[in-house]
Amino acid sequence: MTNTIANIDKEEDYFLNLGPQHPSTHGVLRLLVNLRGEVVKDLKPYCGYIHRGIEKMCERNTYPQIIHLTDRLDYLSAHQNNEAVCLLVEKALGVEVSDRVKYIRTIMSELSRIASHLLWWSAFGMDLGALTTFFYGLRDREHILDIFEETTGGRLLQSYNCPGGVMYDIHPNFQKRVKECLVHLKKKLPEYDKLLTGNVIFKNRAIGVGLLSKEDAISFGVTGPSGRGSGFSCDIRKLEPYSAYDKVQFDEIIRTECDSMARYKNRIDEFYQSMSIIEQLIDNIPDGDYQTKMKPIIKLPEGQYYQRVESSRGEFGVFVESRGEKNPYRIKFRSPNLANLSALDHMVRGQKIADLIAIMGSLDLVIPDIDR
Amino acid sequence: MNAIVEYIKEVLGGVKSLLTGLSVTVKYFFSPGEIVTQEYPENRATLKMFDRFRGNVYMIHNEQNQHTCTGCGICEMNCPNGSIEVISKTIVVDDKKKKALDKHIYRMGMCTFCGLCVKSCPSKSLAFGQEFENSVYNRSDLTRILNKPNSTIAIKQ
Amino acid sequence: MFLYDFTELTSSIHEGLVSSLGEGLLTTTIEFVIAGIAYLLFFAIFGLFAVYLERKVCAVIQNRPGPNRVGPYGIIQTIADFIKLLMKELIPIKNSDKVLFNLAPFIVITATFLSIGAIPFDKGLQMMDFDIGILYVTAVSSLGVLGILLAGWSSNNKYSLIGAMRSGAQIVSYELSAGLSLMTIIVLAGTMQFSEVVAGQADLWFIFKGHIPAIIAFVIFMIAGTAETNRGPFDLAEAESELTAGFHTEYSGIKFALFYLSEYMNMFVIAAIGTTVFLGGWQPFQIPGLDGFNTVMAYIPPVLWFFLKVFVLIIVMMWFKWTFPRLRIDQLLRLEWKYLLPINLVNLILMATCVLLGWHL
Known part of the structure; x- marks a missing residue:
């Protein structure tokens, strides 16, 4: 990739700083966009406006303490990030958690995937100028957040997982509320299609925009629904089933259109897949301990460990190098959003500035996950 | 001639999709009962947090x-x-x-x-x-x- | 019947002034000042009300209660906001073209004012009854784009410039459709004078009289009108999620308020033209043959009829805005040149045929 800033002093270049404070970057992301009229020539993302040094902070913390920090990476898939660390610790120690824990974790993961996609749908509509979608999405997301709050005590940052299980057992109302929520969602989701998916303006804005070929998706490491929109089979839930994903039937949604519409429809379909996974699990949560007894101080044996999970936005990986201490010697998070952002420049070249916003929306970026 | 038929189909299809969108919003426009907003300082007396809520x-x-x-x-x-x-x-x-x-x-x-x-x-x-x-x-x-x-x-x- | 000819009132004022002050510059000035104050008051009150209405409409559409803290049902909210904007600092912009920067909001407001002047609110309740009224309104309402272009250019802001660029292209193209759709009705009405256009709809509104071509023209007029006001799915000049606030990014305080109010007043202008030309202006809803029904309808004062129709059209435009995603600039132009303009031209021929063959009702 050529460096865009090298030719900054060419006279015809018209640089526009999109961000760090901009309504559609959904956070503090700065994009230096080189425009020619309305057309984007190239763009360069500048990260680091919300860098908090989480990886460094993790090194001074013990393993149970790391979990609440992973909440703050991709705050919309907090539960999946927690799960990755817990799975890694359990794998390293060879602890087998009970089926109950696996079921609860899977249900929670899928609920947070739905919640995350609902927020994405809201924000995507808003990026395209349909402001009403924002309120409809948030309205329905509220039901899921209530479920989270009742069981875990937190709405957004749950810190529900802990090495060896989950913090508390599920709330007695949990199953009832989840079922009610699914009924509600099934009633509301067709409205989303009516409002946005079928809309001719939306179709024009999304179809054929932001093309990312399969090869490019693989080489940029674009994963999650965005990567699967380019035909790249990258669902960790299928490739390396963890928790209870090997016990349920679901489809990996793959589209080969490679455009914003494919990414959009992938996420819409994932609503239904996630709901079907929850429906398969919610009635058969087995009895058992919600937590395996762990040592008070968890020390990972010396070595290197890697665990990946499918977060709402793609492959989330945790790499830990342990020197046998109670805290990791080095920890590295493979965050999906950073990889997805890296493909943005490639996708928007030659497109309009309005498409840049639409493509960014279709990639579903969460900025704290990029900077960490 | 075919092109004209296609053109008319395109226009009508577009208008139809717009009308479907409008039907959703007009439904909510005429059902103010669906309002979900909690008016916070007013509902203090009835506002109950969940048991496991993590406050102070x-x-x-x-x-x-x-x-x-x-x-x-x-x-x-x-x-x-x-x-x-x-x-x-x-x-x-x-x-x-x-x-x-x-x-x-x-x-x-x-x-x-x-x-x-x-x-x-x-x-x-x-x-x-x-x-x-x-x-x-x-x-x-x-x-x-x-x-x-x-x-x-x-x-x- | 409440049909009251306002020309009686205005001419009596005129005669009173002439008899006391005599024909001359002073009388004309006083008359202008009175009319100006009346329109200014209308502008302020209606603008504030339209802002309130928009907030409430979008709130209900989005499952929210909307403003409900200041005053009962929040009706004083917009007034409070307006006072806040009046008191805010006018932030001077470095390296901006000061003259044009300050001039731009007033150009926008002036264009709106000029258009409102020609609209008949009731029989005789009209600033100026031009014999080319429709042509005049289409001409002056497009002056507003000058203000937007100047605002975008003089702000020395990249977002503003892009917004202004878009707005220029947009309004210049959509003028065509708006003009042609009005032309369709002119063919039917046979006049461009607003008072006569309204008078021609005493028995039946033009949208019914001209049936299919008139309905097509009305739909196109609403689309083009929404585009001309920079609203709804056509708010590319503002494009909140792309250009933060487009052409008025750098404006603050009262100058921002003028832009904001003028958006709503432009909406009123479009709705009022639509009402006058297609929906019978201040004429009550009449169905030929149903005499009882017609008398009941005629008991509602014409001013109420006018505002009722205007509000329905305004709410429809708000409904568009809060439902649809925004178009991209090339799609916007394609919609105009590939769809609206050809359909409009065919429609014009259709209407002409209808009128010639006497197919209209």
Whole structure:
């Protein structure tokens, strides 16, 4: 990739700083966009406006303490990030958690995937100028957040997982509320299609925009629904089933259109897949301990460990190098959003500035996950 | 001729898709009963947080102003942010010297409400409150001493 | 019947002034000042009300209660906001073209004012009854784009410039459609004078009289009108999620308020033209043959009829805005040149045929 800033002093270049404070970057992301009229020539993302040094902070913390920090990476898939660390610790120690824990974790993961996609749908509509979608999405997301709050005590940052299980057992109302929520969602989701998916303006804005070929998706490491929109089979839930994903039937949604519409429809379909996974699990949560007894101080044996999970936005990986201490010697998070952002420049070249916003929306970026 | 038919189909299809979108919003326009907004300061009296809601951390005291904290410091050790500081003192009970809690300092400004202190407490003396209106005018107000003044440790039955 | 000819009132004022002050410059000035104040008051009150209406409409669409804190049902909210904007600092922009920067909001407002002047609110309640009224309104309402272009250019802001660029292209193209759809009705009405256009709809509104071509023209007029006001799915000049606030990014205080109010007043202008030309202006809803029904309808004062129709059209435009995603600039132009303009031209021929063969009702 050529460096865009090298030719900054060419006279015809018209640089526009999109961000760090901009309504559609959904956070503090700065994009230096080189425009020619309305057309984007190239763009360069500048990260680091919300860098908090989480990886460094993790090194001074013990393993149970790391979990609440992973909440703050991709705050919309907090539960999946927690799960990755817990799975890694359990794998390293060879602890087998009970089926109950696996079921609860899977249900929670899928609920947070739905919640995350609902927020994405809201924000995507808003990026395209349909402001009403924002309120409809948030309205329905509220039901899921209530479920989270009742069981875990937190709405957004749950810190529900802990090495060896989950913090508390599920709330007695949990199953009832989840079922009610699914009924509600099934009633509301067709409205989303009516409002946005079928809309001719939306179709024009999304179809054929932001093309990312399969090869490019693989080489940029674009994963999650965005990567699967380019035909790249990258669902960790299928490739390396963890928790209870090997016990349920679901489809990996793959589209080969490679455009914003494919990414959009992938996420819409994932609503239904996630709901079907929850429906398969919610009635058969087995009895058992919600937590395996762990040592008070968890020390990972010396070595290197890697665990990946499918977060709402793609492959989330945790790499830990342990020197046998109670805290990791080095920890590295493979965050999906950073990889997805890296493909943005490639996708928007030659497109309009309005498409840049639409493509960014279709990639579903969460900025704290990029900077960490 | 075919092109004209296609053109008309395209226009009609577009108009139809727009009308479907409009039908959704007009449905909500005429059903104000669907309004979901909670009007917060007004509904204070009826607003009930869930049991497990993670509000402020507090120490459980019984009617005799007694708590169960032994001042062991496990919560302090487990806190990822260093927001808990346990200061212990030595008291004499039945002519035996014993370690007891002097001050349990909790800095809410640094707390991330992860729940590790409450979960790890061996004597179950900490709990999450339902309080969520935590704004204060002075940052030092966020530093709280959890054990009430003159409280003593409860004698185990 | 409440049909009251306002020309009686205005001419009596005129005669009173002439008899006391005599024919001359002073009388004309006083008359202008009175009319100006009346329109200014209308502008302020209606603008504030339209802002309130928009907030409430979008709130209900989005499952929210909307403003409900200041005054009962929040009706004083917009007034409070307006007072806040009046008191805010006018932030001077470095390296901006001061003259044009300050001039731009007033150009926008002036264009709106000029258009409102020609609209008949009731029989005789009209500033100026031009014999080319429709042509005049289409001409002056497009002056507003000058203000937007100047605002975008003089702000020395990249977002503003892009917004202004878009707005220029947009309004210049959509003028065509709006003009042609009005032309369709002119063919039917046979006049361009607003008072006569309204008078021609006494028995039946033009949208019914001209049936299919008139309905097509009305739909196109609403689309083009929405585009001309920079609203709804056509708010590319503002494009909140792309250009933060487009051409008025750098404006603050009262100058921002003028832009904001003028958006709503432009909406009123479009709705009022639509009402006057297609929906019978201040004429009550009449069905030929149903005499009882017609008398009942005629008991509602014409001013109420006018505002009722205007509000319905305004709410429809709000409904568009809060439902649809925004178009891209090339799609916007394609919609105009590939769809609206050809359909409009065919429609014009259709209408002409209808009128010639007497197929209209």
